[in-house]
Amino acid sequence: MTLRPSQGLSYARGRMAPVPTGSGYRRQLYRDDAVVLRVQKLGESDRIITLLTRHHGRLRAVARGVRRTMSRFGARLEPFGHVDLQLAGSPEGVGSSLHSVSQVEAVALYGKQFLTDYPRYTAASAIAETAERLTPVEREPSLRLFQLTLGALKALAAGEHAGGLVLDAYLLRAMATAGWAPAIAECAVCGTPGRHAAFSVPAGGAVCPDCRPPGSAHPAPATLALMSALTAGDWPVADASESPVRRECSGLVAAHLQWHMERALRSLPLVDRRETS
Numbered sequence: 001m002t003l004r005p006s007q008g009l010s011y012a013r014g015r016m017a018p019v020p021t022g023s024g025y026r027r028q029l030y031r032d033d034a035v036v037l038r039v040q041k042l043g044e045s046d047r048i049i050t051l052l053t054r055h056h057g058r059l060r061a062v063a064r065g066v067r068r069t070m071s072r073f074g075a076r077l078e079p080f081g082h083v084d085l086q087l088a089g090s091p092e093g094v095g096s097s098l099h100s101v102s103q104v105e106a107v108a109l110y111g112k113q114f115l116t117d118y119p120r121y122t123a124a125s126a127i128a129e130t131a132e133r134l135t136p137v138e139r140e141p142s143l144r145l146f147q148l149t150l151g152a153l154k155a156l157a158a159g160e161h162a163g164g165l166v167l168d169a170y171l172l173r174a175m176a177t178a179g180w181a182p183a184i185a186e187c188a189v190c191g192t193p194g195r196h197a198a199f200s201v202p203a204g205g206a207v208c209p210d211c212r213p214p215g216s217a218h219p220a221p222a223t224l225a226l227m228s229a230l231t232a233g234d235w236p237v238a239d240a241s242e243s244p245v246r247r248e249c250s251g252l253v254a255a256h257l258q259w260h261m262e263r264a265l266r267s268l269p270l271v272d273r274r275e276t277s
Contacts, residue, residue, distance in 0.1 A: 032056055033084045033107060035149050036077055037128040041067070049077050049101065050132060051085070054146050058135035061087055061099035076104045080111035080124050080153050097138060113157035119272040120156045123163035126267040127152050127170050133261060134178055144177045164246060164273040165238050168253045169230040176231070180260040182252075184228050187211055195224055199252060201259045223248045247273065 034051040037058075042048050045067045052058050063077050076083055084107055089099030114120035131149045135142055152170040156163055175181050183205030186193045196206040198216040206224060207216060222245045229237035230249070241249075250273060258264050 028090055029086060029088050029102065030056075031084065031086050033082065035128075035131070035146065035153065036079050036081045036083060037132050039077065039079060047077065048098070052131050052135065052142075052146055052149055053085075054143065055141060057138065057140040057142050058132065059087075059089075059099055059138050060097065061085075061089070061101045063101040063104075076106045076109065077101070078109065078111050079128060080156075081109040082107040082150060082153070108154070108157075110153045110157040114159070114163075117159075117163075119274065120159070120163040122267065122271045123167040124153060124156050126167055126265060126271050127156075129265050129267045130171060130174055130257070133263075133265070134174055142177075145174060148173050148177065161235060161239060162246075162273075164250060164271065165230065165241075167271065168227075168246075168250055169233070169238070171253050171257050172227065172231045175257060175260070178260070180256070181231070182206070182227070182256050184224055184231070195221065197221075199224070201252070201255045205256070217252065219248050219252060220245060223252070227252065 032053040032055050034053040036049060037052055038050040040048040040050075042062065046062055046064045047066050049061050049063050050058065051061060066077055084105040085101055086103035087099045088102050111121075111124070114124065127149060131145060134145060148170060152166055155161060155166045172181070182188070182199075185195065185206075187196055187206065187208040188200070188204035189207055189211035192208045192210075194208075196208045197218055198207045198209070198212040199205060199219050200207050200213050200216040203211070203213055203216075207213070222241065226238060226241045226245055226249045229235075229241075254265075254268055258268075
């Protein structure tokens with residue numbers, strides 16, 4: 001929906017204005033910036049866009065006509081892009097759960113930077129799926145997760161670090177925002193400080209000899225050091241890690257995440273971790 005200037009309505013980010021329609025129903029327009037997590041086909045020319053917004057959490061919106069050749073903003077609504085939108089709908093959940101996209105401006109279309117780079121593209125797919133799964137309730141603001149997701153996609157586009165490392169750093173920090181951070185520098189059970197030799201996903205992370213449950217893993221010390229570096233953003237240490245350490249770290253991070261989610265992520269098995277820089 002496009003408003004004529006004569007209607008005299010102005011918009012501020014995160015604020016709403018009434019939009020009169022012919023039927024008398026008053027819709028609401030508001031602006032927000034968002035990361036595009038997923039797109040789905042709807043009919044012959046439309047799409048449903050899943051967005052993680054800065055102020056309104058995760059929501060879904062219909063973008064009409066974006067699959068047509070002459071669409072004004074179809075290319076801006078591709079996965080992994082950072083966009084500024086004007087949406088029609090109710091952030092409070094009144095009426096339809098589907099919003100409508102009326103305006104889109106590209107802030108940074110990160111997906112174009114790694115569209116042909118399979119390792120980074122699959123890492124971005126796992127990041128987007130994780131963000132969607134960690135926001136089960138629509139329209140519930142999650143500013144920290146939005147910032148983490150945006151930062152991870154920006155890092156993938158820059159290409160300064162291996163995609164697998166960016167993904168694992170994102171997963172560790174996203175779990176921290178959800179309250180699931182694995183214990184690394186202390187025992188997950190009794191809290192005894194120190195780097196412990198065993199790691200138990202059901203127990204919550206590293207465990208001391210007294211609390212170690214049967215079946216615990218015994219990762220290399222360098223693996224726990226890498227997990228700590230990724231959590232803290234110590235990229236010189238992370239970038240210097242060796243491939244076997246990265247693989248073991250990725251396995252522990254994925255197991256810990258999916259244990260708490262109680263479901264497997266479809267995109268994780270597809271992530272290509274062969275890059276080494």
